[in-house]
Amino acid sequence: MLDICLSNCKIVPENMTRYVGVNNGKIVSIKSSPIAAEKTIDIDGKILLPGLIDAHVHMRDPGFTYKEDFRTGTKAAAAGGFTTVIDMPNTKPPTNTVRAFRDKIKIAERKSLVDFGLHAGADEPKEIRELAKLKPSSYKIFMDLLDDDHLMNLFDEISNLPGINGSKPIVSLHAEDKEIVNRYTQMEMSEENLNPIIYANARPPLAEEVAISKAILMANEYDLKIHICHASTKKSLNQIKRAKVDGCNITSEITPHHMFLDSSYLDRYGNFAKTNPPLRSRSDKIKLIDIYKADTIGTDHAPHSIAEKEENIWNAPPGIPGLETALPLILTQVNRGKISFADVKRLLCENPAEIFNIKNKGYITEGMDADFVVVDMKRETIINPDNFYSKAHYSPFKGEKVKGIPIMTILRGKIVMEEAEVFESQGKYVYS
Numbered sequence: 001m002l003d004i005c006l007s008n009c010k011i012v013p014e015n016m017t018r019y020v021g022v023n024n025g026k027i028v029s030i031k032s033s034p035i036a037a038e039k040t041i042d043i044d045g046k047i048l049l050p051g052l053i054d055a056h057v058h059m060r061d062p063g064f065t066y067k068e069d070f071r072t073g074t075k076a077a078a079a080g081g082f083t084t085v086i087d088m089p090n091t092k093p094p095t096n097t098v099r100a101f102r103d104k105i106k107i108a109e110r111k112s113l114v115d116f117g118l119h120a121g122a123d124e125p126k127e128i129r130e131l132a133k134l135k136p137s138s139y140k141i142f143m144d145l146l147d148d149d150h151l152m153n154l155f156d157e158i159s160n161l162p163g164i165n166g167s168k169p170i171v172s173l174h175a176e177d178k179e180i181v182n183r184y185t186q187m188e189m190s191e192e193n194l195n196p197i198i199y200a201n202a203r204p205p206l207a208e209e210v211a212i213s214k215a216i217l218m219a220n221e222y223d224l225k226i227h228i229c230h231a232s233t234k235k236s237l238n239q240i241k242r243a244k245v246d247g248c249n250i251t252s253e254i255t256p257h258h259m260f261l262d263s264s265y266l267d268r269y270g271n272f273a274k275t276n277p278p279l280r281s282r283s284d285k286i287k288l289i290d291i292y293k294a295d296t297i298g299t300d301h302a303p304h305s306i307a308e309k310e311e312n313i314w315n316a317p318p319g320i321p322g323l324e325t326a327l328p329l330i331l332t333q334v335n336r337g338k339i340s341f342a343d344v345k346r347l348l349c350e351n352p353a354e355i356f357n358i359k360n361k362g363y364i365t366e367g368m369d370a371d372f373v374v375v376d377m378k379r380e381t382i383i384n385p386d387n388f389y390s391k392a393h394y395s396p397f398k399g400e401k402v403k404g405i406p407i408m409t410i411l412r413g414k415i416v417m418e419e420a421e422v423f424e425s426q427g428k429y430v431y432s
Contacts, residue, residue, distance in 0.1 A: 005037035009048035012341035022370040025412035051083025051371030053352035056298030063092025070111035075389035076323040081373035081406035089121035096121025112427030135431035138170035159222040164357040175211035200263040237293040251295040271316035273396040303392030321392040331404025374408035
């Protein structure tokens with residue numbers, strides 16, 4: 001007899017009713033008839049999706065735990081339907097040394113309620129080779145902070161490293177050109193204008209498009225696999241699409257805030273809508289019809305304190321919390337017929353697992369981890385940041401009406417969230 005049977009599950013996009021058997025945290029059987037198990041969880045005809053994977057989160061742990069930590073951040077993840085997250089390296093200390101990387105694994109193993117991976121910082125060339133032994137999900141490079149010579153040295157160093165499971169190493173890129181960002185920022189600051197919308201002018205689409213062009217050239221030169229984080233414009237996605245056709249090993253991520261918001265939200269919500277790259281104009285921004293060009297959706301969950309966000313436009317830090325809003329916003333568009341469930345699975349489950357070499361996740365098939373999110377497509381609610389599990393109780397999506405929400409999250413066969421209540425769980429490092 002199996003441990004668990006998830007009964008009356010609606011599998012999409014096929015619209016099939018199935019019974020899913022789970023044993024020792026793995027999917028062992030998928031049938032059209034009931035399965036004998038010690039425990040049955042009746043899904044009652046609701047939709048069963050693979051547990052979501054967010055390859056772009058900032059848990060702020062260690063060093064900035066007043067903003068977020070692995071416990072509160074992964075509570076937010078579980079509440080939002082995410083069963084695996086991959087944390088970015090810009091903590092304090094940054095995760096760019098072997099010691100810092102090992103320390104962060106220990107912190108996450110102690111605090112995380114969902115499974116996790118870690119991106120490694122790549123600004124310490126002498127550490128990169130040893131970091132490879134710890135299996136970072138990727139090497140993260142912030143192009144807005146580095147000059148071209150430094151970038152080339154890092155690409156050269158990483159090109160000689162092994163990847164995970166025999167694959168090539170991945171370079172994840174914050175693609176904004178340093179020189180262009182600095183020049184336009186100085187121009188805007190000289191005007192002494194503190195209207196938040198000027199931030200969109202200070203980091204123009206040109207900075208992103210030039211950075212992506214450079215990244216493509218270097219990826220081809222060094223035969224590397226690159227992943228463009230939070231692509232924010234239609235032109236950027238078109239650049240990436242053309243590069244793929246030309247043989248570049250490149251993938252892309254888009255975020256819900258760049259997809260659903262535009263730069264006018266900086267007028268409406270001020271610094272609470274400030275992020276890097278900034279929200280784009282309606283003419284430049286990514287639209288729903290562009291999602292077929294993207295490979296993943298990441299939240300870029302980047303929490304800050306309210307006090308920090310209330311500083312002036314130049315001092316307030318960029319970042320929007322997204323783990324608890326992403327899936328409801330996307331399911332709302334599924335209900336409107338603008339996004340398909342096949343898109344949801346591709347962008348939030350299957351492709352993140354494939355791109356970042358996460359075994360046993362991303363699919364509802366036998367042998368995979370029993371990671372699921374159950375969604376109720378009829379349930380409606382209003383986004384209220386006061387109810388977030390994240391420490392960041394703000395959102396430019398505040399007051400947004402959504403239809404379709406996660407009502408249960410299951411990690412390796414264990415319920416970690418049900419009806420907005422998050423339970424104790426033990427997350428694991430996905431590359432151990």
